[in-house]
Amino acid sequence: MMTNLFSSFDPSTNIMNLNLNWLSTFLGLMILPMIYWLIPSRWNIIWMKLIMFIYKEFKILLGPMSVNNSLIFISLFSYILFNNFLGLFPYIFTSSSHLTMTLTLALPLWLTFMMFGWFNHTQHMFTHLVPLGTPSILMPFMVLIETISNLIRPGTLAVRLTANMIAGHLLLTLLGNTGPIMPNFLIMFLLIIQILLLVLEMAVAVIQSYVFAILSTLYSSEVS
Template structure:
């Protein structure tokens, strides 16, 4: 029972806490981030990357499905972040395992195939025989094209995983020889490791781009 008409306005009567004053700041949650933050250089760089990828993927995909480039930009972002995180010490490199790379490539390829064979059946059949193939070679070309189509998710997954494994393995093997070297050779080893780290950073970006661009090309073939 309310003892006072104005007790509902007392912050200490509800649950005996003064946290009710926090409700004063709830309005800040509804303000857009741009109200507080001027876009940093990181925002500008990332927006530039996204727009560049969008333009490239848009050329390959055409204007078939609105927003379809977002899938491949997200795929690129996921892979490149995982690749870069794997370069830091004691962080698990998830993209070096086929369980992740196959989980990305297989559903994509399978969805492309199902969509293509259901909606564009004749178009998919024409892809099995390249233009200008002699009639004698047509049965062989169908077998070759079918096999190359089937192994696509495997090549996507193995390419990414193998490149991640190779670089990390080389850096690990060279790093383990450090305690057995003298001072001059250790300096050479450190410079070599830094150059390898730079190379691996480039590989991290290139492999992410290759995975995304090949997925885009496979998608454009079924339309």
């Protein structure tokens, strides 16, 4: 019996009372290493072109140290993209639609950037709290606003990814559940709508992975 609305797209997998849903995030360990042992295919070429495009985007933001620093952000993009696409398959747990995973990615990154910035570039971090040209009377308010803006960054990163993934999956699930009660002549229209929504979800999976990685890169560039 479905206990809540979200459980309709969270399959339950229990063996000896162990929740194995989160093991879906490690399926890439069985799939991705194969590309290093096979002759490069069209999929490998497409993937490398995508990685090079992402690297060029990060290179603009990270500056001269982009070769060393962009690896973590490219890995982050690849990991989120893989989990987003994995969630589009039936009966596979979508880990990127849960705050448990997205906050685990966003919070350590943000804490690392803040600690590095305040310990190594303290004066630079203080100047970020007061935008250039701010009147003296507004400076205390701007410091408060900028401080709150910095504190909510990991939350906005995590919630943005989670909300976008949940919204699409929830819409697909709700439309799919109406299939058995619909007249036969409307089933074809429902299938067409479901296919279009699935294509849209594939685009959302790529866009949200890119947004998460590019915002993390922007936060990193602000503290250096």
